[in-house]
Amino acid sequence: MNKKSGSEPDYEIRFRVENLHARYAHALDADKLEDWPNFFTEDGIYRIATAENEARGLPLPVLYAEGRAMLRDRVASLRHANIYEPQRYRHIVSSILIEEAGKNTVKSAANFLVVRVMQDGQALLFASGRYLDRIVVVPEPLYAERVVVCDSRRFDTLLAIPL
Amino acid sequence: MNKKSGSEPDYEIRFRVENLHARYAHALDADKLEDWPNFFTEDGIYRIATAENEARGLPLPVLYAEGRAMLRDRVASLRHANIYEPQRYRHIVSSILIEEAGKNTVKSAANFLVVRVMQDGQALLFASGRYLDRIVVVPEPLYAERVVVCDSRRFDTLLAIPL
Amino acid sequence: MNKKSGSEPDYEIRFRVENLHARYAHALDADKLEDWPNFFTEDGIYRIATAENEARGLPLPVLYAEGRAMLRDRVASLRHANIYEPQRYRHIVSSILIEEAGKNTVKSAANFLVVRVMQDGQALLFASGRYLDRIVVVPEPLYAERVVVCDSRRFDTLLAIPL
Numbered sequence: 001m002n003k004k005s006g007s008e009p010d011y012e013i014r015f016r017v018e019n020l021h022a023r024y025a026h027a028l029d030a031d032k033l034e035d036w037p038n039f040f041t042e043d044g045i046y047r048i049a050t051a052e053n054e055a056r057g058l059p060l061p062v063l064y065a066e067g068r069a070m071l072r073d074r075v076a077s078l079r080h081a082n083i084y085e086p087q088r089y090r091h092i093v094s095s096i097l098i099e100e101a102g103k104n105t106v107k108s109a110a111n112f113l114v115v116r117v118m119q120d121g122q123a124l125l126f127a128s129g130r131y132l133d134r135i136v137v138v139p140e141p142l143y144a145e146r147v148v149v150c151d152s153r154r155f156d157t158l159l160a161i162p163l
Numbered sequence: 164m165n166k167k168s169g170s171e172p173d174y175e176i177r178f179r180v181e182n183l184h185a186r187y188a189h190a191l192d193a194d195k196l197e198d199w200p201n202f203f204t205e206d207g208i209y210r211i212a213t214a215e216n217e218a219r220g221l222p223l224p225v226l227y228a229e230g231r232a233m234l235r236d237r238v239a240s241l242r243h244a245n246i247y248e249p250q251r252y253r254h255i256v257s258s259i260l261i262e263e264a265g266k267n268t269v270k271s272a273a274n275f276l277v278v279r280v281m282q283d284g285q286a287l288l289f290a291s292g293r294y295l296d297r298i299v300v301v302p303e304p305l306y307a308e309r310v311v312v313c314d315s316r317r318f319d320t321l322l323a324i325p326l
Numbered sequence: 327m328n329k330k331s332g333s334e335p336d337y338e339i340r341f342r343v344e345n346l347h348a349r350y351a352h353a354l355d356a357d358k359l360e361d362w363p364n365f366f367t368e369d370g371i372y373r374i375a376t377a378e379n380e381a382r383g384l385p386l387p388v389l390y391a392e393g394r395a396m397l398r399d400r401v402a403s404l405r406h407a408n409i410y411e412p413q414r415y416r417h418i419v420s421s422i423l424i425e426e427a428g429k430n431t432v433k434s435a436a437n438f439l440v441v442r443v444m445q446d447g448q449a450l451l452f453a454s455g456r457y458l459d460r461i462v463v464v465p466e467p468l469y470a471e472r473v474v475v476c477d478s479r480r481f482d483t484l485l486a487i488p489l
Binding site: 256278288 | 334337340377418420421422423435437439451453454455456477478479480
């Protein structure tokens with residue numbers, strides 16, 4: 001998606017995709033985890049990978065979930081594990097590229113940065129990387145697949161929340 | 164503003180609002196504080212709050228200013244206090260959501276990150292959070308209200324500049 | 327470019343410019359340095375400056391390259407020097423302002439932030455500043471001039487990669 005493509009989507013589709021990315025970020029940052037599965041299609045795929053593994057062609061994901069039911073399970077586990085969750089997250093998303101990928105479907109690539117703010121006010125860079133998405137745009141835009149390619153391979157605390 | 168709304172503004176309005184956010188960021192980063200009040204309506208409100216207080220429903224703002232005159236006073240105080248201001252700030256704004264909110268008015272939510280670069284070149288995360296805005300779009304877009312909801316509750320140095 | 331201008335470009339041009347900025351960022355972050363000169367016109371100028379020097383009116387750039395041939399030389403030097411380059415970079419670009427600047431040409435200003443992720447997973451703020459661009463928009467958008475104004479004046483490691 002680094003080259004200008006002949007199959008550029010129109011403004012309406014671009015707007016809807018950018019809007020989807022923005023609502024996703026705001027939902028996570030507002031800790032509305034229960035809304036998270038609803039950004040995916042019923043059988044949507046969510047995958048976290050490292051840039052290192054992607055570059056090596058290793059398909060081993062750090063995390064893999066398929067379908068809203070699995071995403072809901074993931075949220076339930078997180079809620080159960082994190083009774084007390086004082087930190088906050090802030091997603092910054094930029095450099096969104098969109099191209100058509102079949103009927104009512106687009107591919108999107110975007111850069112992201114997530115900042116974590118601790119209870120004591122300390123802020124740190126929590127994660128950075130790329131979103132590589134396949135998005136169904138009608139009747140409303142939803143992720144058929146969202147792959148989160150993280151720049152770092154350190155994932156001890158990273159798995160605490162969806163990215 | 165996390166749900167897709169039926170009252171989505173058209174491209175022209177979206178463009179004007181995004182342009183307002185961008186010009187605001189560039190003005191602050193260029194230390195053009197005297198221009199800052201002019202991004203607001205004559206009786207525009209500027210408020211800094213913490214995410215913690217907002218979540219608790221505590222209306223106590225960290226900072227509150229109403230009307231361009233008060234904003235100008237604020238700038239004058241800052242200029243008086245900071246004879247020598249060697250640091251620089253850089254605003255990053257993303258995930259802008261916009262929805263109509265009455266005649267010639269829109270609401271906007273956006274994520275932001277501010278980096279501070281010290282005299283010696285050291286860069287640090289200075290602030291992150293959300294802009295929650297009410298914007299009058301004609302004749303030119305201006306903030307009728309800009310609420311800066313900061314993720315951190317530490318504000319010792321944060322009040323040095325407008326966010 | 328901080329004031330609302332009468333010569334705002336249309337959506338099509340805005341889209342093409344934002345797309346150029348996004349493809350540029352993704353190419354660098356994917357370490358596709360050999361593609362980098364192709365984002366410039368044949369005699370395009372690439373310049374890195376510090377905000378401090380720009381403010382003082384000192385035209386001394388940290389780095390200056392004119393024309394694709396010089397940019398290719400730069401890439402060759404980087405490739406030769408950095409046999410082993412384990413770190414990753416992530417560009418975040420926001421607050422893009424665009425205005426017309428003659429036939430088939432626009433000026434663009436944008437804020438950027440570059441994060442560097444080291445081999446051990448440590449992430450740090452590598453650079454921040456402004457892109458000040460002159461862009462030819464037809465037949466395809468290319469940088470006639472890209473000036474990278476960095477907030478920091480520390481450049482020991484900064485010169486390792488194009489920004």
